Amino acid sequence: MGAFELGTDGPAALVVGVDGSESSLRAAAYALGLARRQRARLVAVYARREPGSFLTFGGTAVQAIVEAQGEVEAQLLGMLDEQAREWGVDARLVVRSGDPLRVLGDVATEVRASGIIVGASAGLGHKIAGSLAIRLVRAARWPVTVVP
Helix, strand or coil, X not given: CCCCCCCCCCCCEEEEECCCCHHHHHHHHHHHHXXXXXXXXXXXXXXXCCHHHHCCCCHHHHHHHHHHHHHHHHHHHHHHHHHHHHHCCCEXXXXXXXXXXXXXXXXXXXXXXXXXXXXXXXXXXXHHHCCHHHHHHHHCCCCEEEEC
């Protein structure tokens, strides 16, 4: 007979992509509940746009975009801390610059995530070019849950 294995059958770590949109906040709420029920760590990931991608905008517009991203980051951190404390979940926010697909993949690899959770995209451009969720599914390295 095999030895008893101490631990859980559920995920050890979950990654959720957040950007302040309504669908990403629903995904974060779902991920928080799942992490609580499974006793998993939750890593929320905010992928900021790289400053080099703003070259078509003027200096004032770039500064406004950078400041807006800073405000979103602060709001996400505050909400995550409050909810994680309230529900007793080990959660943290990781903020990096770059393409959300690459950033989510890098963080998921680093924390050895069991799955990635994202909100559904409502943008028209994503219907043509492919949403983050579709791109994650095509990468096929982790189970992907898309929250509407």
